[in-house]
Amino acid sequence: MKGLYSALLISFDEKGNLDEKGTRNIVRYNIDVMKMDGLYVGGSTGENFMIPTETKKRIFEIVKDEAKDSIKLIAQVGSIDLYEAVELGKYATELGYDSLSAVTPFYYKFDFEEIKNYYMTIVNETNNNMIIYSIPFLTGVNMNVEQFGELLCHDKIIGIKFTAGDFYLLERVRKAFPDKLLFAGFDEMLLPAVSLGVDGAIGSTYNVTGKIAKEIFNYTKEGKIAEAREKQTYLNDIIEAVLKNGLYQTIKEILKSKGVEAAGNCRLPMKKISAEKIEIAKEIGRNFL
Ligand code: MN9
Numbered sequence: 001m002k003g004l005y006s007a008l009l010i011s012f013d014e015k016g017n018l019d020e021k022g023t024r025n026i027v028r029y030n031i032d033v034m035k036m037d038g039l040y041v042g043g044s045t046g047e048n049f050m051i052p053t054e055t056k057k058r059i060f061e062i063v064k065d066e067a068k069d070s071i072k073l074i075a076q077v078g079s080i081d082l083y084e085a086v087e088l089g090k091y092a093t094e095l096g097y098d099s100l101s102a103v104t105p106f107y108y109k110f111d112f113e114e115i116k117n118y119y120m121t122i123v124n125e126t127n128n129n130m131i132i133y134s135i136p137f138l139t140g141v142n143m144n145v146e147q148f149g150e151l152l153c154h155d156k157i158i159g160i161k162f163t164a165g166d167f168y169l170l171e172r173v174r175k176a177f178p179d180k181l182l183f184a185g186f187d188e189m190l191l192p193a194v195s196l197g198v199d200g201a202i203g204s205t206y207n208v209t210g211k212i213a214k215e216i217f218n219y220t221k222e223g224k225i226a227e228a229r230e231k232q233t234y235l236n237d238i239i240e241a242v243l244k245n246g247l248y249q250t251i252k253e254i255l256k257s258k259g260v261e262a263a264g265n266c267r268l269p270m271k272k273i274s275a276e277k278i279e280i281a282k283e284i285g286r287n288f289l
Contacts, residue, residue, distance in 0.1 A: 001072055001098060001158070001181055003037025004213055005202040006030045007045035009251055010059060011264030018055050020062050022262030026207065027066040029260045034210030037200070038072030039063065040101065040161070042088075044138065045204035045248060048076060050267050053084055057091050064095045074202075078102030078133060082118055089126035099129035101161060106139035112147055123156045130156055135163040135185065145172045152180050161185050161202050162193075171196050187213065188239045191232040194220040204247065205239055208254045208289055212238075238288045245280050249273045253281030254289065 008030065011022030030036045041063050042048045042056060051059075060075055067073060075092030077100050079085045089100050105118050123130050132151060136142045151157050162170055163185025174182060174197045184193030187203035194201070194217055206213050212235050219228035242250045248266050253273065255263040265272065273281075 001038070002199040003072075004200060004206060004210065004217060005038040005040045005072070005074065005183070006034065006036050006206040006210060007040045007043045007202050007204045008063065009204070009207050009248060009255070009263070010046045010051075011252070011262055012047075012267050014265060016265075016267045018051075018058060019262050019264045020058075022260075022264045023059065023062060024066045025260045026255060026263055027063055029255060029258070030207060030210065031067060031071055033258075034206065034208075035214070036071060036206065036210050038074060038098075039067065040074045040076060040202045041097075042076035043101075043133070043202070044135065045207075046076070047248065047267050047270070049079075050269070053087070056088055060088070060092045060095055060097070064097065069096075072098045074099045074101050074131060076101045076103065076133060077122065078105070080105050080107055082121060085118070085122055086125045089122050089128065093126045093128040097128070099131055099158065100126060101131040101133045103133040103135065104139050104141040104143070106141055109140070112143075112150075115141070115143075115147075116150060119151050119157065120154065123154060128156070129158045130154075131158060131181065131183070132160045133163075134160055137164070145169070145176050148173055149176060152177050159183065159199070162198070165189060167192055167196060170198070174198070188232075188236050190216050190235070191220050191225075191228050194228075195225075204251060205235070205242060207251050208258070208285070209235055209238060234288070238284060241280075241284050241288075245277050245284070246271075246273060250277070250281045250284070253278050254285040257282045257285040258289070
């Protein structure tokens with residue numbers, strides 16, 4: 001399960017309905033052109049927390065159908081509706097997803113006992129692998145090494161998607177759990193995360209920057225830090241421009257400019273992109289990718 005994963009973008013039409021063909025095209029681009037090792041389906045990048053359960057299921061279905069067994073697939077099933085998380089977990093497990101992942105439950109400030117019960121429930125009900133999705137800047141949920149340990153001691157809880165800039169914590173987690181899978185979640189900090197021994201990375205920008213990310217990953221692992229830094233700086237110039245222009249929609253526009261038809265729109269309440277910003281997105285695609 002090691003390696004580079006795109007956090008898959010999902011295509012929606014003008015009304016916010018799933019565009020199945022467009023989504024399949026994005027999957028194909030990630031496999032055929034970006035040469036990703038896997039896809040992370042239903043994460044933040046997949047606009048997952050804004051879409052209804054039936055659509056989430058359909059997305060898991062068409063991605064699996066398109067990718068077949070050609071790359072690894074992780075299904076993010078986490079939800080503050082634990083019943084939904086279990087239902088989605090069973091569904092993705094039956095479809096043959098290699099692992100589940102679940103965001104730490106957010107909004108209600110659940111205590112650790114509740115968080116632990118959430119993960120144990122999903123794992124015990126689905127009997128599939130689980131990767132903890134930790135993204136404190138969006139969830140407000142911070143876990144320490146001991147708490148990660150209480151979850152990771154379960155055989156089926158195989159790793160963490162670590163989307164944070166706390167590299168001291170990352171290093172302590174790496175040392176404490178050498179046999180678990182650690183994935184870096186911030187594309188702009190890939191180099192330092194790889195230098196601290198992560199097994200892979202999962203990111204939104206890799207839908208279009210996957211090849212650059214692979215170079216950073218490989219150079220860093222080989223100890224070629226100057227080369228890796230040069231690539232990271234190049235990647236971060238792209239990421240800075242993308243973030244400024246609107247993260248997910250800009251990546252969708254770049255995909256379109258690269259010939260990925262119907263890469264689509266974002267769902268409300270995310271706003272519609274302006275004509276001016278579409279031009280900026282195309283320019284980023286043309287100049288850097
Ligand atoms: O999960 C992504 N996080 C979000 C990972 O989309 C919230 C990252 O890949 C970031 O989009 C990326 C740009 O900041 O690092």
